[in-house]
Amino acid sequence: MQSVIQRAKRLIIKVGSSLVTNDGKGLDANAIARWAEQIAQLRALGKEVVLVSSGAVAEGMQRLGFEKRPTGIHHLQACAAVGQMGLAQIYETSFRKHDLHTAQVLLTHADLADRERYLNARSTLFALLQLGVVPVINENDTVVTDEIKFGDNDTLGALVANLIEAEALIILTDQPGLFTADPRKDPTATLISEARAGDPSLELIAGGTGTGIGRGGMLTKILAAKRAATSGAHTVIAWGREEQVLTRLAAGEAIGTQLNAETAQLTARKQWMADHLKTAGRVVLDAGAVQKLSLEGKSLLPIGVVEVSGEFGRGDVITCVDENGRAIARGMSNYNSSDARRIIRHPSSEIQAILGFVEEPELVHRDNLVLL
Ligand SMILES: Nc1ncnc2c1ncn2[C@@H]1O[C@H](COP(=O)(O)OP(=O)(O)O)[C@@H](O)[C@H]1O
Numbered sequence: 001m002q003s004v005i006q007r008a009k010r011l012i013i014k015v016g017s018s019l020v021t022n023d024g025k026g027l028d029a030n031a032i033a034r035w036a037e038q039i040a041q042l043r044a045l046g047k048e049v050v051l052v053s054s055g056a057v058a059e060g061m062q063r064l065g066f067e068k069r070p071t072g073i074h075h076l077q078a079c080a081a082v083g084q085m086g087l088a089q090i091y092e093t094s095f096r097k098h099d100l101h102t103a104q105v106l107l108t109h110a111d112l113a114d115r116e117r118y119l120n121a122r123s124t125l126f127a128l129l130q131l132g133v134v135p136v137i138n139e140n141d142t143v144v145t146d147e148i149k150f151g152d153n154d155t156l157g158a159l160v161a162n163l164i165e166a167e168a169l170i171i172l173t174d175q176p177g178l179f180t181a182d183p184r185k186d187p188t189a190t191l192i193s194e195a196r197a198g199d200p201s202l203e204l205i206a207g208g209t210g211t212g213i214g215r216g217g218m219l220t221k222i223l224a225a226k227r228a229a230t231s232g233a234h235t236v237i238a239w240g241r242e243e244q245v246l247t248r249l250a251a252g253e254a255i256g257t258q259l260n261a262e263t264a265q266l267t268a269r270k271q272w273m274a275d276h277l278k279t280a281g282r283v284v285l286d287a288g289a290v291q292k293l294s295l296e297g298k299s300l301l302p303i304g305v306v307e308v309s310g311e312f313g314r315g316d317v318i319t320c321v322d323e324n325g326r327a328i329a330r331g332m333s334n335y336n337s338s339d340a341r342r343i344i345r346h347p348s349s350e351i352q353a354i355l356g357f358v359e360e361p362e363l364v365h366r367d368n369l370v371l372l
Pocket residue numbers: 015016017018019054172173174175177178179180181182183184205206207208209210211212213214215216217218219
């Protein structure tokens with residue numbers, strides 16, 4: 001059987017601060033070059049890769065001469081803003097050697113909690129992947145304060161895995177994986193090679209950070225794996241300096257700790273839609289659109305909609321009914337209700353002329369649609 005990383009078509013790779021900045025000594029150009037080379041190989045295998053990189057605060061501290069992590073939030077934010085320049089520069093330079101463009105994407109929790117921004121972030125990431133670009137994501141530290149921070153990029157990695165339905169999350173860190181106890185404190189600790197993501201006993205053995213450079217420690221990685229599993233993504237935690245770690249994982253080798261998602265990806269997403277989303281409006285579909293959705297698994301295009309009721313925003317969930325009022329599907333709308341009213345019964349090629357902009361050609365994309 002193929003391993004999860006071998007199988008995965010879309011994956012998130014998260015690299016921690018201590019790895020990226022050589023334990024706080026400054027950006028580790030060699031390590032970054034090695035990951036870039038391996039990521040280029042994964043892309044050549046047809047995999048879509050999104051990188052989540054920490055290290056902005058640690059690099060900014062180094063550049064600004066802070067010997068200890070500043071306590072003031074604004075100084076931390078200033079460090080992150082300075083350090084982020086270094087991250088952007090080194091990733092762009094490293095990937096250029098492999099003819100790959102990078103894109104800087106800075107996100108906050110609030111961005112992903114807001115439906116419209118969630119959809120925008122999702123669409124932008126898909127567009128970047130489709131254009132062959134490697135998105136490099138970090139938290140937007142300038143605009144967040146403590147309470148609303150992701151607090152750690154392990155969580156950010158998991159949220160991005162949820163956002164773009166990645167099949168796997170690889171967390172590269174400064175340990176070979178999850179141990180039965182913090183190996184810095186307990187030399188008898190042994191590596192756990194496989195477990196169920198979300199197993200509560202893992203939370204008891206995962207401690208905080210042992211370095212003072214990283215933020216989250218192993219606990220945030222375990223919680224990230226649990227969160228990633230809610231959309232069906234498996235997680236692998238491995239040592240970032242392991243020789244050819246990414247390409248070996250992609251070749252099916254078992255390295256580090258694999259935390260398996262129990263629910264299949266599609267089921268997980270449908271469950272998520274069913275659990276989380278209340279519907280804000282209703283659209284009536286003509287018979288052709290009902291057929292496309294129910295029997296052919298297609299997206300809902302504006303041309304197949306005959307009526308819009310209720311007030312909803314872009315990203316809100318709407319119910320799709322047939323002309324007899326029978327509910328067919330539920331999904332996230334790409335357009336708000338007033339725009340939807342203007343484009344229904346029209347082919348998608350006319351959206352630009354009618355609205356003056358195009359969000360997407362679909363009113364509801366099939367990935368954001370659950371049949372009822
Ligand atoms: N059970 C455990 N297994 C492995 N590492 C652990 C465990 N509990 C705590 N740790 C600590 O977590 C650290 C990794 O987390 P962190 O420093 O936040 O790394 P990163 O910067 O990669 O996110 C390790 O160096 C280790 O000291």
